[in-house]
Amino acid sequence: MKIWKNTGTLDAFVPELSQQFVDPADAEVAVLGSRPVDLDSMPRLRGIFKCGVGTDNVPFEECARRGIKVGLPSEGTASVIFEETASFAVSLIFRMLYSNVGDLDAWRKETRVAAQKKNVLVVGLGNIGSRVVKKLEPTVNVIGYDLAMSPLDVLEELIPKADVVTLHIPLEEGTRGFWGTKHLGLMKRGAALVNTARGPVVDEDALYEALGQHRIRAAFDVFWKEPYEGKLREMYPDPFYMTPHVASTCVDFLEGLAEDYRAFVKQF
Known part of the structure; x- marks a missing residue:
């Protein structure tokens, strides 16, 4: 073969x-x-x-x-992907919530609002987004939104309330560049955007401009072209934190995927 x-x-x-x-x-x-x-x-x-x-x-x-x-991927492998990606997204969310806790050299402590009072907006409530909601609920105030369930004006009302927005929407013709100038502009100062879905659901140029204005921060595991060598790299690690598309990359997923691959090629 x-x-x-x-x-x-x-x-x-x-x-x-x-x-x-x-x-x-x-x-x-x-x-x-x-x-x-x-x-x-x-x-x-x-x-x-x-x-x-x-x-x-x-x-x-x-x-x-x-x-x-x-x-x-088989149903069992897909389940591992969903679960691990959701856990990784949560880790990025908490990284954003606790990104400014103090200065080690000066031994200065920043006063912060308790996590339970923070609002996290989960955009997309499918296989991964729904799991993110369940993982976050014991710790923060979770707001869920899904394009298939509610009109856009509802989302636009929710965005300014969020301390973190996390994206879990598929890349389709209607979602390419979905999170652009308008939605970025609705995010409140100091808020963060987390993306473990697909890079192109966010407008790269609009994000670059918003980060350059020091209004918001972001944490991405997915990009517009991978490996990512674009202009946002100059903003790593703050205000643009990056990981190399690793959200689902655990041994359990890879072992299951390898079995699925071998079963697939046996057909030929």
Whole structure:
């Protein structure tokens, strides 16, 4: 089986993936991360295996037309992804809430408001967002919002109340650049934006401008192009904290994904 890949996610768990790497024109199976794939360059392709639950870069319609099978993480593996990503998002949220607690050299302590009085707005209440809500509820005041359940004017009323906004929405045509100048402008001074969904749901230029004005802060695990080398890197680690798309990257997820991959390629 001739394999093409645009991710090294499984290399340590499926040794043959680190040894096999063919040109797109010869590929029979493509292993995808979060970057796009050009099916026109793969005339022999028979299958696509996606290393994650985000499917915005999987061309389902074209695959169906060409008879290309698509493999996704199994239900058990997906559950691990949802749970671990939610936990990682919560860790970033608390990093933002406790980002300014004092100065070690001066031994100065900053007075802060108790976490239980902080408002965290969870935008998107699907598999991951709903878990984030449950994890946060014992500690902070959680406000949930979902595009499918409430109109946008409700969201616009909630944004100014939030100390942290955390995004858990899919990347679709209607959500590309969704969190732009308007929504960033509604965030109150000192608030933080957390994104573990997809980079392009946020307008990169608008975020750069908002951070440059020192109005808000942000913590992102996902970016517009990965590996990310864009202009926001100059603002790391404050006001723009970054992690290299690792929210779901735990051993349990990778072991499950490796089993799912092996089961998928057996079809061919």
